[in-house]
Amino acid sequence: MTIQQFRYLVEIAKHGSISKAASALYVTQPSISKAMHDLEAEFEIKILDRTNKGVVFTKAGTELLFYAKTLLEQMDSVVYHFKREKATDVTKLSISSQHYGFAIEAVANFMSYFAERKYELTIREGKTTDVIDDVYASRSILGILSLTDLNKNFFKRYFISKSLNFTPLVSLKQHVFLRKEHPLAHLECINLEQLTDYPYLTYQQDDVLLHFAEEAINVDTIRNLVYLKDRGAMNNLLSHTDGYNLGTGCIVDNYMNPNIISIPLEGSNLIQVGLVRRTDVFLSKELLVYINFLKTALEKSAPKD
Numbered sequence: 001m002t003i004q005q006f007r008y009l010v011e012i013a014k015h016g017s018i019s020k021a022a023s024a025l026y027v028t029q030p031s032i033s034k035a036m037h038d039l040e041a042e043f044e045i046k047i048l049d050r051t052n053k054g055v056v057f058t059k060a061g062t063e064l065l066f067y068a069k070t071l072l073e074q075m076d077s078v079v080y081h082f083k084r085e086k087a088t089d090v091t092k093l094s095i096s097s098q099h100y101g102f103a104i105e106a107v108a109n110f111m112s113y114f115a116e117r118k119y120e121l122t123i124r125e126g127k128t129t130d131v132i133d134d135v136y137a138s139r140s141i142l143g144i145l146s147l148t149d150l151n152k153n154f155f156k157r158y159f160i161s162k163s164l165n166f167t168p169l170v171s172l173k174q175h176v177f178l179r180k181e182h183p184l185a186h187l188e189c190i191n192l193e194q195l196t197d198y199p200y201l202t203y204q205q206d207d208v209l210l211h212f213a214e215e216a217i218n219v220d221t222i223r224n225l226v227y228l229k230d231r232g233a234m235n236n237l238l239s240h241t242d243g244y245n246l247g248t249g250c251i252v253d254n255y256m257n258p259n260i261i262s263i264p265l266e267g268s269n270l271i272q273v274g275l276v277r278r279t280d281v282f283l284s285k286e287l288l289v290y291i292n293f294l295k296t297a298l299e300k301s302a303p304k305d
Contacts, residue, residue, distance in 0.1 A: 006068035097144035101252030174268030175249025
């Protein structure tokens with residue numbers, strides 16, 4: 001027995017239909033059907049009778065519905081008492097992303113768009129594994145990450161095993177991020193051998209599996225490594241040292257230090273930037289607004305070479 005199952009139960013009673021309840025809650029119909037079957041098995045009762053016109057609650061189902069409504073009302077009262085506002089008055093959105101400036105620019109545009117509305121946004125930045133774990137555990141409803149030619153087949157299988165769906169947005173050549181005064185900044189294209197004498201700045205310290213590496217480079221061959229977890233620190237070091245970073249090549253105005261440029265990496269693999277979400281979750285209208293802002297920011301910042 002879970003609170004989520006009781007929410008499903010009340011929503012079914014409200015709409016008289018499992019499919020309409022699923023649509024209202026932005027989940028799939030099979031998810032609600034399974035939740036009802038699990039409740040029936042747990043209490044050893046029949047909750048719903050299915051008809052051509054929808055569903056009808058049995059006597060036992062009606063009794064359970066009463067307790068479900070009572071429990072949810074008590075929970076809402078607790079929330080109202082301590083938060084002094086009803087949760088339904090607030091647009092809530094939780095997003096996880098790799099360290100991408102275009103994802104943050106989209107958040108800023110989202111905030112302006114809904115300036116007259118109450119909202120509660122949670123933005124998490126992290127490694128590939130962090131993003132996937134957040135979405136899988138429902139800490140975030142949407143994840144933003146990139147795959148490469150080297151790991152995309154692995155991830156496709158991994159997503160299936162986790163009941164996650166990946167939607168590509170754009171494919172980009174891998175680029176080198178560095179400052180305008182860098183000794184290699186005058187080149188039109190850079191190869192890995194030319195980068196040998198310069199410090200490599202990366203977010204990838206904690207990922208154990210090579211499959212999860214965000215950058216197609218063997219760190220064992222790098223002489224000087226700097227591991228970072230903060231995008232601000234990355235921007236500061238890139239703009240003030242001869243260190244470099246590999247990535248999408250996207251330069252996001254006003255969200256990156258203007259002294260940072262990107263140059264194509266010779267012989268590099270393609271990077272596929274996209275969205276990851278649970279297969280049993282639908283996208284709300286508010287989330288679709290964010291995704292549109294994200295696409296615009298991504299298109300505007302993508303390298304033109």
